[in-house]
Amino acid sequence: MGISKPAAERLSQLARLLEQRDAATSITSSELERITGWPSHTIRKDISALSGATEISTTSGYDPKRLAAAIREALGFTNEPTRCCVVGLGRIGSSFLDYEGFAGTTFDLCAGFDSNVNRIEILKANFPLYPAFKMKDVIPRLGITAAILCVPSEQAQQTADKLIESGIVGLVNFTPTILSVPQAIEVENVSIIDALGSLTARLAAKKTR
Amino acid sequence: MGISKPAAERLSQLARLLEQRDAATSITSSELERITGWPSHTIRKDISALSGATEISTTSGYDPKRLAAAIREALGFTNEPTRCCVVGLGRIGSSFLDYEGFAGTTFDLCAGFDSNVNRIEILKANFPLYPAFKMKDVIPRLGITAAILCVPSEQAQQTADKLIESGIVGLVNFTPTILSVPQAIEVENVSIIDALGSLTARLAAKKTR
DNA sequence: AGTTGTGAAGGTATTCACAGCG
DNA sequence: CGCTGTGAATACCTTCACAACT
Missing domain, CATH: 1.10.10 (Arc Repressor Mutant, subunit A)
Structure with a gap:
């Protein structure tokens, strides 16, 4: 069961x-x-x-x-670790570079991508950062299966498409764009607006109870 | 219904x-x-x-x-806008200062707090930033009812307590700490680990199907 | 044709109530 | 006794099938 x-x-x-x-x-x-x-x-x-x-x-x-x-x-957290990458190293994306919360989990953040080469050189991380055009090389080579998507909203869909072509099967979507993906791919949306929305919805429901 | x-x-x-x-x-x-x-x-x-x-x-x-x-x-989004604040202006918290996603919603991000006064002076936003000790003043005065919590994990619970004392009824929790709050308060947890967790759980379920 | 809208059926998740164990 | 664990009952959500409309 x-x-x-x-x-x-x-x-x-x-x-x-x-x-x-x-x-x-x-x-x-x-x-x-x-x-x-x-x-x-x-x-x-x-x-x-x-x-x-x-x-x-x-x-x-x-x-x-x-x-x-x-x-x-x-919950399957003892199995082979899931290798992840973060795509788009703006404010939100780069905040994962030194995030300690991955310790002790089965999620292994092992690569970062950004289309801006400057950013890659400036930012520091415990794992390598690559220019965006190397996704198709790096993702299969490192066996990465999940991506954390933090690019600007306008680039969300096209970046997701490229990631899926490169072999990604799971996407955590931090952009406000609703992504359209094939059946086999799973998306988890993380949106501050949705979070606030369900929060206020629950508070409203509480009042009428 | x-x-x-x-x-x-x-x-x-x-x-x-x-x-x-x-x-x-x-x-x-x-x-x-x-x-x-x-x-x-x-x-x-x-x-x-x-x-x-x-x-x-x-x-x-x-x-x-x-x-x-x-x-x-x-969903109740046309009523009086919900006034929000962001608490803790580190990497994640400060990424909301210039987030465009609030436009057109009924959520009005109208204040930021941080215990580090230096940060407040350096950061720019379209709304005022205050030192943390002013929460009890500012939150009731501006009629803020929801907070986005982005402080370091160790300070999460005590900061939440202070926010609740100041009149906050809804919390979006970006820290990995599970908060303990009174019945009347609602918390929405936003955790990259949980997001990755349910993502991989669904992918695993898909395989066995 | 192709579409939405909805009562009824089916399936899942939650709640209850109490057995069973230390 | 207070606690966990679980079959049974309930409530909830989703799916189905088809009526109604253009």
Whole structure:
């Protein structure tokens, strides 16, 4: 039995939360409810779906470390790391160059691209930066399968097309452009406007309740 | 009857997409299916839930402009604009200072905060930037209700607490920290790791299908 | 023809309620 | 007892199939 999409999202956040905690003291589902706002039975149900894990719960709650590990495994985070690149090194794109959040994940940010050669020379990173025209070379050679798209809105679609030609199968889209891609490709849109939108929608819904 | 959360997310993206199109030529639900990947009947069902709008469809599809307007209205985007601030003006935070994407939305980014006074003086924006200790003053005075949180991870929770004390009811959280907030407050997490996570989860699910 | 719009059916996710365990 | 774990019930969302309209 698989894990449902909403459950996977909750579990992923849960794992992050657990790793931020003191590993020694166990935590109950009701405490997690207080912290996350999700009902405790939903949390327990989500966790019960990971049923391969041993020793994650005691009589007084869950062991944060073991639970986090079990979640990571169930979500496939222990497999071969996914190699990623960031495309477009403007303000948003370049902010990933020194982002520490990738540590301990199975995502390996290992290349950056920008059409402006100047930028590439100025910026520093722990991995190589390339001019945009080298995408078709570099992406297959490094086995990169996912891209973080941070180019200006006008170039979003054409850049996505090139990335897909180069072998990218997953796109995290930071531009406001809605991308049109083949069936086999997956896109995850990250938009501040959408985030604010669903935020205010939920706040509005809360009022009428 | 209200609009479901998943439907609201689709509609919000749909509105963005429609506004990027030629306003003169109408578009059918099947074309939208090709572009977005969502089944045409889901799109039609979503649209039918907005049933207050007039003249949004003809015999050969929808009028992009009218449909976008109807969606915006149904999602509550025509009401009083929501005033927002950005907190933490590092790489990510400062990238919002000149972000054009707010134009035409009901979100009004009207203040920035940072604990580093130097940064405030160096950075330029179309709205005022304040030192962090002025939050309690400025936020109520400008009627700001939502905040975009871009501070370093270690300061996320304490900054969120201060924002809530100052009257913020909605938080878009760009830090990897899971925030603990009162019932009345809404948080929307925006995390590159979560985005990559659900992306790869979907790609993995696709393979086994 | 080709399109939207929608009641009804089907499938998923959440909630409940309680069994089972330490 | 308080906690987790889970079958059963409920609520929700999506899909289907077809009516209605141009």
